[in-house]
Amino acid sequence: MHPLSLDVAGLDELLGRLPTLAGLPRRLEDLPGGLTNRNVKVTTPKGVFVARCCDTTSNLLGIDREREYLNTKAAERAGVGAPVIDYAPELGILLLGYLEGKTLSDSDFGREGVIAKAAAAILALHRGPRFHGDFDMFERQPSYLDTVQRNGFRMPSDYLDHAEGFARIREVLGTGDRTTVPCHNDLLAGNFIEDGDTVRLIDYEYSGNNDPHFELGNVWSECGLTLDQLDELVTAYHGRRSRRAIARARLQGIVAKYGWTLWGCIQSASCALDFDFWGWAMERYDGAVAEFRGPDFDRLLADAATPD
Structure with a gap:
């Protein structure tokens, strides 16, 4: 089952597989926006993150998730993107630092x-x-x-x-x-x-x-x-x-x-x-x-x- 269709408990379990979040207490909050993905704010004692969750089973729109990951890292180096924290393509999750603003x-x-x-x-x-x-x-x-x-x-x-x-x-x-x-x-x-x-x-x-x-x-x-x-x-x-x-x-x-x-x-x-x-x-x-x-x-x- 892909992360877009999971309830909060199921998504929390999935996020716990990421090394950055493993073992940490987490509070999840769905963020508005995102017409091809699910964006979730993840608050932990060690920081606040955004999990970008996608369905990897269908791709009629030609989205290349590996390219998205690499280019998000490049945007971070350019000084305009969010920090890239973790990436689990097999789970359909890209974990980013949360941007205040x-x-x-x-x-x-x-x-x-x-x-x-x-x-x-x-x-x-x-x-x-x-x-x-x-x-x-x-x-x-x-x-x-x-x-x-x-x-x-x-x-x-x-x-x-x-x-x-x-x-x-x-x-x-x-x-x-x-x-x-x-x-x-x-x-x-x-x-x-x-x-x-x-x-x-x-x-x-x-x-x-x-x-x-x-x-x-x-x-x-x-x-x-x-x-x-x-x-x-x-x-x-x-x-x-x-x-x-x-x-x-x-x-x-x-x-x-x-x-x-x-x-x-x-x-x-x-x-x-x-x-x-x-x-x-x-x-x-x-x-x-x-x-x-x-x-x-x-x-x-x-x-x-x-x-x-």
């Missing part, structure tokens, strides 16, 4: 200074140790599409009507600098932990080396930033305003919306968690369609291809 919500990005702190954390991650493996939504989206179609999962009836717009973005973003950096690739607000002047980043399930503008565009998409806030984020990251960089980040945000839509379709059809994955997917899909059909889509493509 405020878990951000979308509205927090409207507070003075939060976007600048988020940009600094992202930049520190991107300048840190190279990650294991790559992440490219232009490759991940066709894989998700194959999973959906092969299994007969429900998806928007007109999803493929926008394949041309997706391909146009891929063509434009494929020109010029192809530098990749270690990216988180899934920075929704709940993966930012704010502690004073510092922001840390958690949850490296989809981590891999990628175009840095995907990271920035995905933050815009997942955290509900306005276009002005996207401008602020990209400018803070680069240290100067770049029309080209802002356009590339926004286009990558559209790519993220379009690709993650299929992630939601897969989860809607296959995941037992009590969560509206279909509604989650449609929120991203509607956002992508609005951008594909928007009056400035052609201008974005031109800006992304034009040096400043």
